[in-house]
Amino acid sequence: xxxxxxxxxxxxxxxxxxxxxxxxxxxxxxxxxxxxxxxxxxxxxxxxxxxxxxxxxxxxxxxxxxxxxxxxxxxxxxxxxxxxxxxxxxxxxxxxxxxxxxxxxxxxxxxxxxxxxxxxxxxxxxxxxxxxxxxxxxxxxxxxxxxxxxxxxxxxxxxxxxxxxxxxxxxxxxxxxxxxxxxxxxxxxxxxxxxxxxxxxxxxxxxxxxxxxxxxxxxxxxxxxxxxxxxxxxxxxxxxxxxxxxxxxxxxxxxxxxxxxxxxxxxxxxxxxxxxxxxxxxxxxxxxxxxxxxxxxxxxxxxxxxxxxxxxxxxxxxxxxxxxxxxxxxxxxxxxxxxxxxxxxxxxxxxxxxx
Amino acid sequence: xxxxxxxxxxxxxxxxxxxxxxxxxxxxxxxxxxxxxxxxxxxxxxxxxxxxxxxxxxxxxxxxxxxxxxxxxxxxxxxxxxxxxxxxxxxxxxxxxxxxxxxxxxxxxxxxxxxxxxxxxxxxxxxxxxxxxxxxxxxxxxxxxxxxxxxxxxxxxxxxxxxxxxxxxxxxxxxxxxxxxxxxxxxxxxxxxxxxxxxxxxxxxxxxxxxxxxxxxxxxxxxxxxxx
Numbered sequence: 001x002x003x004x005x006x007x008x009x010x011x012x013x014x015x016x017x018x019x020x021x022x023x024x025x026x027x028x029x030x031x032x033x034x035x036x037x038x039x040x041x042x043x044x045x046x047x048x049x050x051x052x053x054x055x056x057x058x059x060x061x062x063x064x065x066x067x068x069x070x071x072x073x074x075x076x077x078x079x080x081x082x083x084x085x086x087x088x089x090x091x092x093x094x095x096x097x098x099x100x101x102x103x104x105x106x107x108x109x110x111x112x113x114x115x116x117x118x119x120x121x122x123x124x125x126x127x128x129x130x131x132x133x134x135x136x137x138x139x140x141x142x143x144x145x146x147x148x149x150x151x152x153x154x155x156x157x158x159x160x161x162x163x164x165x166x167x168x169x170x171x172x173x174x175x176x177x178x179x180x181x182x183x184x185x186x187x188x189x190x191x192x193x194x195x196x197x198x199x200x201x202x203x204x205x206x207x208x209x210x211x212x213x214x215x216x217x218x219x220x221x222x223x224x225x226x227x228x229x230x231x232x233x234x235x236x237x238x239x240x241x242x243x244x245x246x247x248x249x250x251x252x253x254x255x256x257x258x259x260x261x262x263x264x265x266x267x268x269x270x271x272x273x274x275x276x277x278x279x280x281x282x283x284x285x286x287x288x289x290x291x292x293x294x295x296x297x298x299x300x301x302x303x304x305x306x307x308x309x310x311x312x313x314x315x316x317x318x319x320x321x322x323x324x325x326x327x328x329x330x331x332x333x334x335x336x337x338x339x340x341x342x343x344x345x346x347x348x349x350x351x352x353x354x355x
Numbered sequence: 356x357x358x359x360x361x362x363x364x365x366x367x368x369x370x371x372x373x374x375x376x377x378x379x380x381x382x383x384x385x386x387x388x389x390x391x392x393x394x395x396x397x398x399x400x401x402x403x404x405x406x407x408x409x410x411x412x413x414x415x416x417x418x419x420x421x422x423x424x425x426x427x428x429x430x431x432x433x434x435x436x437x438x439x440x441x442x443x444x445x446x447x448x449x450x451x452x453x454x455x456x457x458x459x460x461x462x463x464x465x466x467x468x469x470x471x472x473x474x475x476x477x478x479x480x481x482x483x484x485x486x487x488x489x490x491x492x493x494x495x496x497x498x499x500x501x502x503x504x505x506x507x508x509x510x511x512x513x514x515x516x517x518x519x520x521x522x523x524x525x526x527x528x529x530x531x532x533x534x535x536x537x538x539x540x541x542x543x544x545x546x547x548x549x550x551x552x553x554x555x556x557x558x559x560x561x562x563x564x565x566x567x568x569x570x571x572x573x574x575x576x577x578x579x580x581x582x583x
Contacts, residue, residue, distance in 0.1 A: 046480075046481070047481075072480075073477070073480040074480045074484055074486075077483070079481065082474070086472075086475055088475060088493060090497055099492075147482065148482070151482045
């Protein structure tokens with residue numbers, strides 16, 4: 001899948017001006033609320049006509065204002081999972097699920113997904129005869145995802161599908177979205193303003209700020225620049241074992257071993273650790289007799305002072321994995337940090353949060 | 356009840372049912388246009404639809420007479436081309452009732468369409484349904500209670516319509532003499548009071564049955580949507 005977007009759209013004193021191409025996998029549109037994420041997704045989905053520009057999926061042009069081309073939303077075959085699920089209140093869960101598939105079949109799309117497989121993927125078998133009203137928020141979102149999938153879309157848009165849910169419900173849905181990304185093979189454009197979600201799910205990240213694309217690239221490279229709000233880094237890891245005595249999980253990453261609060265993921269499962277820059281401490285010598293459980297050896301790659309000059313983000317290379325530490329300018333000077341200098345990054349286990 | 360009274364009751368039911376069923380598709384279409392679309396002349400259409408509600412019924416009846424009468428431009432055309440005659444026929448009474456009930460029908464349906472969440476319609480669109488199918492599978496089922504309410508209002512109005520009917524198609528026994536026009540006739544002749552009272556009771560019974568029926572129907576639809 002490739003998605004090419006190049007458009008300008010103005011409304012009510014707001015300007016969206018976006019240009020990017022997305023690679024296969026899950027592309028996260030990341031930015032604060034009001035940065036134009038939903039408008040952008042609505043344009044891709046065909047709910048809004050852009051003032052100017054072009055959108056193409058897999059080379060097929062869906063909108064091109066120059067040649068006055070506009071493919072209406074029911075012909076786009078783009079699934080849309082809305083923030084507010086939008087299940088049809090007068091239809092059962094089963095009929096909601098089958099709604100889109102019926103049109104996909106009617107259009108001669110023989111490859112339309114199998115109900116049983118989607119129901120199994122999303123764990124909604126027990127809900128089929130229920131009415132949308134009687135579902136919890138998390139169940140509604142899973143049904144909405146299933147409904148979009150069964151229409152056999154070539155691209156799935158997800159507009160903050162977890163925003164209206166509490167932490168527990170989020171944790172319940174995130175694994176299903178991961179399975180979707182890895183098993184269903186449907187490319188996804190995922191809108192979020194949560195760093196944790198993006199860090200966990202994204203393959204590619206597009207950062208949107210005040211209607212403009214400020215960065216595009218693989219998640220590990222981009223997230224460090226994300227709005228510099230916390231400038232965190234992502235480490236790909238796998239669960240090695242669980243320490244039941246202390247309720248910890250041990251993860252193996254390229255940078256080294258990490259101990260984090262007990263995860264529910266099984267041993268061997270791939271996970272992503274998101275480490276906020278301000279949670280990382282640097283030491284020139286291997287620290288001894290400290291409480292922090294995680295010490296990663298690395299080398300300074302670059303030091304970029306933040307806008308106010310009092311702090312700096314120090315980028316490290318820990319055995320190939322990128323890690324960022326946010327320090328005061330004073331600490332940078334005291335340790336005489338400079339590119340190439342070997343250091344030890346210290347991260348407290350309690351600073352990890354489950355997403 | 357006398358045979359004359361039975362005939363009038365039967366005719367009234369026929370006229371009101373025909374008027375309601377025949378105007379329903381047009382009512383739904385215009386209500387949808389007014390609720391969901393922006394177009395040039397929208398307020399003009401809105402005004403035209405509501406005009407019979409505001410004008411004296413006699414004026415509406417007279418306008419029907421000069422346009423749909425045998426010599427009226429539309430009436431002559433329909434009679435010559437399709438053999439459809441309205442003047443002094445029960446079909447004319449149905450037309451008059453339909454025109455008088457139309458504003459009530461459109462109003463109720465329009466309000467219920469406006470209450471349907473357009474975001475659901477957009478969601479149906481992204482799932483592959485074209486606008487017509489979105490209407491048939493999402494909008495219409497969700498606004499059905501309003502459609503029923505509008506149809507009942509239209510039916511009730513048609514059962515009671517007097518001014519436009521008598522002006523347009525007169526008061527011919529067996530052809531255009533409906534329940535209200537017969538009651539009127541009976542009150543004008545000596546000894547007609549008993550008949551007028553009987554028909555009044557029939558009229559009340561039909562109105563109540565219609566209301567009850569719509570109530571039951573609405574509840575059944577509610578239950579079916581619940582079970583679906």
